[in-house]
Amino acid sequence: MTLRLAIVGYGNLGKSLEKEIEKRQDMALTAIYSRRNLDHEKYRPLKDIAGECQFDVALLALGSYSDITEYAPLFTHLNTVDSFDTHAKIAEYKSSLNATKKDSLAIISTGWDPGLLSLARGVFSVGGAECVTLWGEGVSQGHSNAIRQIRGVIDAVQFTCPKPNAEESVLNGERHSGKLHDRICYVACVSSDNERIAQEIVNMPNYFKDYDTKVIFTSPQEVRELKMRTAHRGQVISVGDGFSTKTDVKLDCNTDYTAKIMLDFAAAIPRLIADGYRGAMDVYDIPLRYLADSKLI
Amino acid sequence: MTLRLAIVGYGNLGKSLEKEIEKRQDMALTAIYSRRNLDHEKYRPLKDIAGECQFDVALLALGSYSDITEYAPLFTHLNTVDSFDTHAKIAEYKSSLNATKKDSLAIISTGWDPGLLSLARGVFSVGGAECVTLWGEGVSQGHSNAIRQIRGVIDAVQFTCPKPNAEESVLNGERHSGKLHDRICYVACVSSDNERIAQEIVNMPNYFKDYDTKVIFTSPQEVRELKMRTAHRGQVISVGDGFSTKTDVKLDCNTDYTAKIMLDFAAAIPRLIADGYRGAMDVYDIPLRYLADSKLI
Numbered sequence: 314m315t316l317r318l319a320i321v322g323y324g325n326l327g328k329s330l331e332k333e334i335e336k337r338q339d340m341a342l343t344a345i346y347s348r349r350n351l352d353h354e355k356y357r358p359l360k361d362i363a364g365e366c367q368f369d370v371a372l373l374a375l376g377s378y379s380d381i382t383e384y385a386p387l388f389t390h391l392n393t394v395d396s397f398d399t400h401a402k403i404a405e406y407k408s409s410l411n412a413t414k415k416d417s418l419a420i421i422s423t424g425w426d427p428g429l430l431s432l433a434r435g436v437f438s439v440g441g442a443e444c445v446t447l448w449g450e451g452v453s454q455g456h457s458n459a460i461r462q463i464r465g466v467i468d469a470v471q472f473t474c475p476k477p478n479a480e481e482s483v484l485n486g487e488r489h490s491g492k493l494h495d496r497i498c499y500v501a502c503v504s505s506d507n508e509r510i511a512q513e514i515v516n517m518p519n520y521f522k523d524y525d526t527k528v529i530f531t532s533p534q535e536v537r538e539l540k541m542r543t544a545h546r547g548q549v550i551s552v553g554d555g556f557s558t559k560t561d562v563k564l565d566c567n568t569d570y571t572a573k574i575m576l577d578f579a580a581a582i583p584r585l586i587a588d589g590y591r592g593a594m595d596v597y598d599i600p601l602r603y604l605a606d607s608k609l610i
Numbered sequence: 611m612t613l614r615l616a617i618v619g620y621g622n623l624g625k626s627l628e629k630e631i632e633k634r635q636d637m638a639l640t641a642i643y644s645r646r647n648l649d650h651e652k653y654r655p656l657k658d659i660a661g662e663c664q665f666d667v668a669l670l671a672l673g674s675y676s677d678i679t680e681y682a683p684l685f686t687h688l689n690t691v692d693s694f695d696t697h698a699k700i701a702e703y704k705s706s707l708n709a710t711k712k713d714s715l716a717i718i719s720t721g722w723d724p725g726l727l728s729l730a731r732g733v734f735s736v737g738g739a740e741c742v743t744l745w746g747e748g749v750s751q752g753h754s755n756a757i758r759q760i761r762g763v764i765d766a767v768q769f770t771c772p773k774p775n776a777e778e779s780v781l782n783g784e785r786h787s788g789k790l791h792d793r794i795c796y797v798a799c800v801s802s803d804n805e806r807i808a809q810e811i812v813n814m815p816n817y818f819k820d821y822d823t824k825v826i827f828t829s830p831q832e833v834r835e836l837k838m839r840t841a842h843r844g845q846v847i848s849v850g851d852g853f854s855t856k857t858d859v860k861l862d863c864n865t866d867y868t869a870k871i872m873l874d875f876a877a878a879i880p881r882l883i884a885d886g887y888r889g890a891m892d893v894y895d896i897p898l899r900y901l902a903d904s905k906l907i
Contacts (some may be wrong), residue, residue, distance in 0.1 A: 610894055
């Protein structure tokens, strides 16, 4: 049976979702919902979504920082998959969303991190290990988007980079992510209000406050060029009593990989619904047999 | 609350379980069941186990090849955790065990592989990747034990070794485990029946048949010495469209790490039981929140 999908939001992630759905025999794109008026044959105004039912799962490709938490609770009757990526707020978001989902299912915070690397951290904490994650070098969409919400910012892109000695630091006991990474922000802004914008960035809680953050003001054109660098990397290192593990994920395009992962979670929804699951689920709530072939055991 | 545990079987894995339970504040060892008469204050004859209820979970530390599938279905009323490791027979074992577990829970095939690496394969197949596992260099307890079941074998130990070019072969498309590994068997036997024993080993289905297997006959003393090499390693490599992942697990002692993992699965049993789970579950059936702190998401 073909899974009918809607995309909500048509930025980088929305476009990757559209492209990845094209590649799948078992899926069809029925509509793209946006607040903006899109020149696209599948465009529908976002305000109409609540009354519509021509799709099985809505893929939320909105920005995490405000849009997902604002819109997702309105989609009471829709099954959704999102990639909400503010680690510190996932539990709160899940709890508030869960209250709105009596007869539908929301799978939250999928993607490669949070998502697959969350699962890797969980798996390799078993046996009493401590887990540390190194991200990058690569663009963080969530962090870039958070900067773009600041008044006066035209465009921005944020590169997360493990510090040169990060892996050694982990093995020597360093556990704080802020001591293992640098955050480099390239920002184009309208005015000469650079100092206020830089301060808003470096002091933004959850995103930048506990990190060594460098803000570089540049032209919109250079930001655009830097955004073309879509490759990313994530490493989960766990250290236990008599064992250690390292998981290394390398990807060519952040949003393409996120889209592929979101589609596999969306494919699980009909089976989860059939088995009685409702409400908001995160990746730790879903038995892996809904996502992976049990032959891999 | 203290989780009360029984160990069933007192070979290498049973002894590792005893040692690891000692280290845990939240667990207590109530009995060690064995077919052999053990000189141990906690020894109880295995035949008495079905009538006993002084423990919450029985940890099955029997050999996979015949003992687990023979004994586990007899433990109708006991919650059990095992590390059954014949990959090709896990589904069949689960299905037959499930039928015997109406009011108890069996978690099967835990350990690092099958177990944690099964989970890694499942997680990193998401997004459409193909997964390949490289084992070693290290002793396979399951394969060593399988050799020891052959008539005329006094003792044996089997080292699994990735072929020197294994990782490159995977990236070039090789998927068959037998083309990526060598199996080196050190065997001490009673008689001059070497040729028959070598043939039985290399032709053993599931274990050796599809591998380059080398059988080296040696003294029981050399086998004993080789068994002291307890380190092992497992790598899961996945290759997808625009991404690749590598998970690398290194451990000092196979049975100690397996024991730690079994204990974490045992710790999940009271919560699984409270939530209504019964029957036989494999690692793909258990939501990760029963095993890992959701802060790791």
